[in-house]
Structure formats: structure tokens, C-alpha cells
Amino acid sequence: MSCPKTELISAYLDEEVRSGDRAALENHLPGCAQCEAALLDMRSLRSAFAKTDRHQAPYGFTTRVMARTAELKSPSPHPLPSGERIKVRGWFIPFSIRFAEAAVLLMVIFVGIMAGSFMTNGSSMAQTANLASSLSLDLFDAAPPGSLGGAYLAMTEASNEK
Numbered sequence: 001m002s003c004p005k006t007e008l009i010s011a012y013l014d015e016e017v018r019s020g021d022r023a024a025l026e027n028h029l030p031g032c033a034q035c036e037a038a039l040l041d042m043r044s045l046r047s048a049f050a051k052t053d054r055h056q057a058p059y060g061f062t063t064r065v066m067a068r069t070a071e072l073k074s075p076s077p078h079p080l081p082s083g084e085r086i087k088v089r090g091w092f093i094p095f096s097i098r099f100a101e102a103a104v105l106l107m108v109i110f111v112g113i114m115a116g117s118f119m120t121n122g123s124s125m126a127q128t129a130n131l132a133s134s135l136s137l138d139l140f141d142a143a144p145p146g147s148l149g150g151a152y153l154a155m156t157e158a159s160n161e162k
Helices: 004-013 019-031 033-051 061-073 092-122 125-134 148-161
Strands: none
Touching: 004 019, 004 033, 019 033
């Protein structure tokens, strides 16, 4: 279980905690192993950042960023004929794609069910029985009489009977 006071550690190190909360956190720290570990981790992270080299931003970087930000905030250069802007919400596109996928899946299932029922109900029971009897192997002899296969079967049956 995590201690809810660990969220105050960063603000504590930045001296952004009110004096009453600061004193309460300082009294809490020696008794809470999680908060002490979080404080040590945060201090080591701050010291690692303090040791890194500082680099100057390239000339004109701020100007380019601010110009790009203003460009993104400006209205679309191609307004609708009526002067209205299209507002597309971020959640709408993925939702509509998922809805379309589900609709296509349901349509495929429905078409499969309908095709299966058409195929089974379209043929009568007599046609089904004729089809089953035509596929039966009872119509065929194992080997026609007088054939080489028939002679071989007769010889093997005779040897098995002994």
C-alpha cells in the first residue's frame, strides 16, 4: 500500500508546501519508509539533473516556436462556404471506425446465417436422401467378379479361413 503523502515530496523539496503542511510532512517522514525512500529518490534525481550540462537554445528558437503556436491557433485558411468551421472531436473518429468495424462484422455474420439457412431449407428432404444414397458405398462391390482383385480377395479369404 502506498502512502498518499508521497505526492507532496516534490513540492516539499521545491519549498512550495505551506508551513503547516511542511511541519506535518517533516514529522511524518521518519515514521514512513515509503515517504523516506521517495524523498531519497527525489533528492538523487535532483542532484543528477543538477550535474548535467546546460545548453543554450539555438538562435531564433523561441521565435520559431511562438510563430508555430500562433499558426496552429489561427483559424483554418479554407473556411466552409457558410463561414462555419468543422469541429471534429478526437474521440469521434476512433469511435466511428470501431462502429463501422462492428457493423461490417454483424453484416457478415447475418449474410452467413441467411446463406446457410437458404442452402439447408432450399433443398427438400427427398433430394437430401437421394444425395446421401448416391454417396453410399453399398452400391459398389469390393471387386467385380472375375477380376484380378476379386481373385486376390478370394485367395486371401481362403487363406484366412484355415
